[in-house]
Amino acid sequence: MPTVSMAVNGKDVSGEVEGRTLLVEFIRKNLRLTGTHVGCDTSQCGACVVHVNGRSVKSCTMLAVEAEGATVTTLEGLVKDGKMHPMQEAFRDQHGLQCGFCTPGMVMSTIDLLRVNPDPSEAEIRDWLEGNICRCTGYHNIVKAVQQVASGDAA
Amino acid sequence: MDMNGEKVINAPQALVWQALNDPDMLRASIPGCQELERTGENGFEATVKAKVGPVSAKFAGVVELLDINAPESYRISGEGKGGVAGFASGHADVKLIPDGDTTTLVYTVNAKVGGKLAQIGSRLIDSAAKKMANQFFTKFSENLEGYTPETSSKAAD
Amino acid sequence: MNDMLVGKPLKRKEDQRLLTGKGRYVDDIRRPGETYAVFVRSPIAHGIIKSIDKEAALAAPGVLGVFTGKDIQRDEWGSIPCGWVVTDRQGEPHKAVPHYALTPDRARYVGDHLAVVVAETYEQARDGAELVEIEFEELEPVVTLAMAMEGEQIHDLAPQNLCYDWELGSRAEIDAIFETAHHVTSLDLVNNRLVPNAMEPRAAIAEYDSGLDSYTLWSTSQNPHMLRWMLSGSVTGIPETKIRVIAPDVGGGFGMKIYCYPEETTCLWLSKVIDRPVRWTGDRSESFLADTHARDHLTTVDLAMDKDGTFLGMKIDTTANMGAYLSNYATSIPTYFYATLFAGCYKTPVIYSNVRAVFTNTSPVDAYRGAGRPEAAYLIERVVDVAAREMGMDPIDIRRRNFIKPEDFPYQTPVILTYDIGDYDASLDEALRMIDYDGFPARREEAKARGKLRGIGLACYIEACGVAPSQLIGKMGAGAGLWESGQIRFNATGTAFVLTGTHGHGQGHETTFGQIVADMFGIPIEDVELIHGDTSQVPMGMGTYGSRSLAVGGSAIVRAGEKVIEKGRKIAAHMLEASVIDIEFEQGLFSVTGTNKSVTIKEVAERAYVPLDYPEGLEPGLDETAFYDPGNFTYPAGTHICEVEIDPRTGVLEIVDWVAVDDFGTVINPMIVEGQIHGGLAQGIGQAIMENGVYDPESGQLITGSFMDYCMPRADDLPSFRVGYTCTPCTHNPLGAKGAGEAGCIAAPPTLINAIVNALDIRHIDMPATGEKLWRIARDKIAAQ
Numbered sequence A: 001m002p003t004v005s006m007a008v009n010g011k012d013v014s015g016e017v018e019g020r021t022l023l024v025e026f027i028r029k030n031l032r033l034t035g036t037h038v039g040c041d042t043s044q045c046g047a048c049v050v051h052v053n054g055r056s057v058k059s060c061t062m063l064a065v066e067a068e069g070a071t072v073t074t075l076e077g078l079v080k081d082g083k084m085h086p087m088q089e090a091f092r093d094q095h096g097l098q099c100g101f102c103t104p105g106m107v108m109s110t111i112d113l114l115r116v117n118p119d120p121s122e123a124e125i126r127d128w129l130e131g132n133i134c135r136c137t138g139y140h141n142i143v144k145a146v147q148q149v150a151s152g153d154a155a
Numbered sequence B: 001m002d003m004n005g006e007k008v009i010n011a012p013q014a015l016v017w018q019a020l021n022d023p024d025m026l027r028a029s030i031p032g033c034q035e036l037e038r039t040g041e042n043g044f045e046a047t048v049k050a051k052v053g054p055v056s057a058k059f060a061g062v063v064e065l066l067d068i069n070a071p072e073s074y075r076i077s078g079e080g081k082g083g084v085a086g087f088a089s090g091h092a093d094v095k096l097i098p099d100g101d102t103t104t105l106v107y108t109v110n111a112k113v114g115g116k117l118a119q120i121g122s123r124l125i126d127s128a129a130k131k132m133a134n135q136f137f138t139k140f141s142e143n144l145e146g147y148t149p150e151t152s153s154k155a156a157d
Numbered sequence C: 001m002n003d004m005l006v007g008k009p010l011k012r013k014e015d016q017r018l019l020t021g022k023g024r025y026v027d028d029i030r031r032p033g034e035t036y037a038v039f040v041r042s043p044i045a046h047g048i049i050k051s052i053d054k055e056a057a058l059a060a061p062g063v064l065g066v067f068t069g070k071d072i073q074r075d076e077w078g079s080i081p082c083g084w085v086v087t088d089r090q091g092e093p094h095k096a097v098p099h100y101a102l103t104p105d106r107a108r109y110v111g112d113h114l115a116v117v118v119a120e121t122y123e124q125a126r127d128g129a130e131l132v133e134i135e136f137e138e139l140e141p142v143v144t145l146a147m148a149m150e151g152e153q154i155h156d157l158a159p160q161n162l163c164y165d166w167e168l169g170s171r172a173e174i175d176a177i178f179e180t181a182h183h184v185t186s187l188d189l190v191n192n193r194l195v196p197n198a199m200e201p202r203a204a205i206a207e208y209d210s211g212l213d214s215y216t217l218w219s220t221s222q223n224p225h226m227l228r229w230m231l232s233g234s235v236t237g238i239p240e241t242k243i244r245v246i247a248p249d250v251g252g253g254f255g256m257k258i259y260c261y262p263e264e265t266t267c268l269w270l271s272k273v274i275d276r277p278v279r280w281t282g283d284r285s286e287s288f289l290a291d292t293h294a295r296d297h298l299t300t301v302d303l304a305m306d307k308d309g310t311f312l313g314m315k316i317d318t319t320a321n322m323g324a325y326l327s328n329y330a331t332s333i334p335t336y337f338y339a340t341l342f343a344g345c346y347k348t349p350v351i352y353s354n355v356r357a358v359f360t361n362t363s364p365v366d367a368y369r370g371a372g373r374p375e376a377a378y379l380i381e382r383v384v385d386v387a388a389r390e391m392g393m394d395p396i397d398i399r400r401r402n403f404i405k406p407e408d409f410p411y412q413t414p415v416i417l418t419y420d421i422g423d424y425d426a427s428l429d430e431a432l433r434m435i436d437y438d439g440f441p442a443r444r445e446e447a448k449a450r451g452k453l454r455g456i457g458l459a460c461y462i463e464a465c466g467v468a469p470s471q472l473i474g475k476m477g478a479g480a481g482l483w484e485s486g487q488i489r490f491n492a493t494g495t496a497f498v499l500t501g502t503h504g505h506g507q508g509h510e511t512t513f514g515q516i517v518a519d520m521f522g523i524p525i526e527d528v529e530l531i532h533g534d535t536s537q538v539p540m541g542m543g544t545y546g547s548r549s550l551a552v553g554g555s556a557i558v559r560a561g562e563k564v565i566e567k568g569r570k571i572a573a574h575m576l577e578a579s580v581i582d583i584e585f586e587q588g589l590f591s592v593t594g595t596n597k598s599v600t601i602k603e604v605a606e607r608a609y610v611p612l613d614y615p616e617g618l619e620p621g622l623d624e625t626a627f628y629d630p631g632n633f634t635y636p637a638g639t640h641i642c643e644v645e646i647d648p649r650t651g652v653l654e655i656v657d658w659v660a661v662d663d664f665g666t667v668i669n670p671m672i673v674e675g676q677i678h679g680g681l682a683q684g685i686g687q688a689i690m691e692n693g694v695y696d697p698e699s700g701q702l703i704t705g706s707f708m709d710y711c712m713p714r715a716d717d718l719p720s721f722r723v724g725y726t727c728t729p730c731t732h733n734p735l736g737a738k739g740a741g742e743a744g745c746i747a748a749p750p751t752l753i754n755a756i757v758n759a760l761d762i763r764h765i766d767m768p769a770t771g772e773k774l775w776r777i778a779r780d781k782i783a784a785q
Ligand code: FES
Pocket: A037, A038, A039, A040, A041, A042, A043, A044, A045, A046, A047, A048, A049, A058, A059, A060, A061
């Protein structure tokens, strides 16, 4: 079995994987970072989004071996010195999560949105979230959470 | 799923008929066909690799020739299993209408798919099947150029 | 003393862990020595199992065992039950067809459970499952409702595939009314099949402890006690004391996770056979095939009116799909959670309904957010709209004319239920104000100038929530009461555990129940910790569904709190050297009437566990449990109005405004309640214009079996919503709360369809009103002009 090495949430990690092992499986099973979720098997739901080299990626669409040498950040890695990332805070402030299952993907994905478009319109936020399905919130408060971070206001 | 069509082939009826009963010809013409071995008078075993949308799989199964009315028509019927990808089964009624040196091949296909193939690929099945049928007849016509029954091992009569 | 928390939009206690990746869902849990189960599912819709060849799979690397229905049957594990007996028109009970965890004889739908492979790793189990060879004698599948009664019989017990033919009301009486009515509006409706699709797929881990001869099951369940009860009482006979069910964080349920499923049942069985923990996590493809589906009705509704548009009688004829087997509550959904709501908000004096429930070779159908009530609201609010059109009346006027008025409560409907309170004009008025109803014609003209067809639609819905008064549902055939338990356990330091038999999976129970208890005792919410989802910790409870957690579970907690106060008064009396009748309690302080002598709840709690000087007869401890059985259902109601614009050239629909005005009675946390409305609306809008579970009518293959073909509402399909409230507090529970979980999902389909038919100026369109359908209608209209 091939060995794969990468930096995840600032730590160097490596592990043995099968060729067919997906990055999300490596993160959840090998690294026991269960904050990243799996909601589908057709790369449609976005629950598995992580950052690979700073960009949002559906970690179910990537093989673990493809992430060799990459820098990966998961939801867990956003917490710095015990403080949540402003996007995490905003999801709490705006009630942007209910069951929390889509949440890791939503948070990672919207952080990347603000990287490429720091001041998105509501339509642009909704458009960006096309690849993330939430069954609980109706997206209304997720949109508000992104707007909170973009505008720099805390609730 | 049902599908039908016809194709004019540049060869006389008798030759087309022989080719349609020749495992080598069929193997060379069926898209993705890796193996096709005769197992009985009118039976074959086949392995076909197919891809429908996001699902790709190797189907192993049996092919049978039924209702043989040489040299005019038969039904070719098959059933293949592709593991988790599911199954595909179906039959094609093939009729050869002679027209001098050419032959019009008329076919109606009825096919069924199940398992993952149906669940994930259903919206693509029709177009995939049409594409496969087209590829088959194009290839088949091409292969008929320079085809003599002798080149084949045991063409059915 | 803190400010009162009830009524405040407090941020949720659960969010910290869920937002930082520290939630614990079933698939996040690992057990030492665990093994993996993968199910071999039927690729065909209907067939007799001729043989199952396990040999190749057994020889595959890592495979520990391959098992079939015959193996489970040998251990005498029985059928998964349906717990609600519906009595048909002849007085016979519904056809209780068997439902085994692994089907021993026949495959009855694509995805049916034929065998299970257990292996050391997931990959090995999956590879092994591929090697199991099954031969069938294929049977003609019965796929559509229309063909169900003529098709091949699916169960020996159910001729014509009929589960029951049920009626409510008198046919003679309704016929007499229809004979003399001024006008009858008749409408045929499809209530489309839905796949619930909670984002977390179902999962289970079962572990057997041979020393204790007992089982632990981690399950994605909305009601762990009910699951334990069914597994123990119906399926296995194993005592409840030997089964512990834990439902940790659960990623959405929506009704679909209420039930006892074949997969977790099989894992429980396997855990003893293999004698190692066995885990199963479904993938989304399995969810589509083998989660319960929902709705799926064909209905004709007839509404009789006098010349002023006063409703005289309504007649409903429905064929409802049960799927291939009966899920736990399947029978009750298209009967007692459907036909009992046909009065809606109106004084229709006579109502007759006839429901035929049929089996088909499709996934079992059961409750999904709203469960019967969305189907009822849809047909009422659609037929009323069509009636207004046919009578040349304003849709607002026809509704107002027939509304049950505030002075009519309590109102006995002709369909069993008695509404306790409501004010339907009030929510209608508020919604009309919020949307600026009078300004609509101008907005329509403005849209027309842009080439868009603008429409407005409303629905005045009612639902029966807070399920359920046990005596009443007992008369309807329920096999269990639907009371709830609550326990408040003070610790010696003055913090409190709250234990509830309900289960939160997104609803924010830790926060809402925390607010109630913090207020009751005047303690900080941080000092209140909710425990739920573990049958070994929490008293027997009935779980979460039917918008019951607050109205029933919350009420049980209040009752437990009252008992704690009673007990606290005794301890305080002892501490303050007063008599118990002189002790009053307010905001966390026990004081002696008319004096300034008092002790805090914290001091009382400490003394409860340090009873060094207790007098005889005073019992230590401050820990009380209550069971609350509601006196009636609760009846949330409201008006939703939306405006849409359709581009006639493309069929593209845009929801341009949505106003939701609901009466949920007392609201504990408005932020959470709004979230519930938004989520419900998204699901209801999904049903109205996007979602559709479709089986191929010939082969019975599920052709909307992934997120590529089953159209889930995404962010760019939905608008932002505007929410308003009216309030008539529930009269019969201590909180005055009615429940808010399902309203959006109930109100949305008729609201949106009414707006669409208004925009297109047509009589009716079936759900889902997809862009393609809209485009065809608009195109034909343009062509006709
Ligand atoms: S799990 Fe990756 S997109 Fe659904």
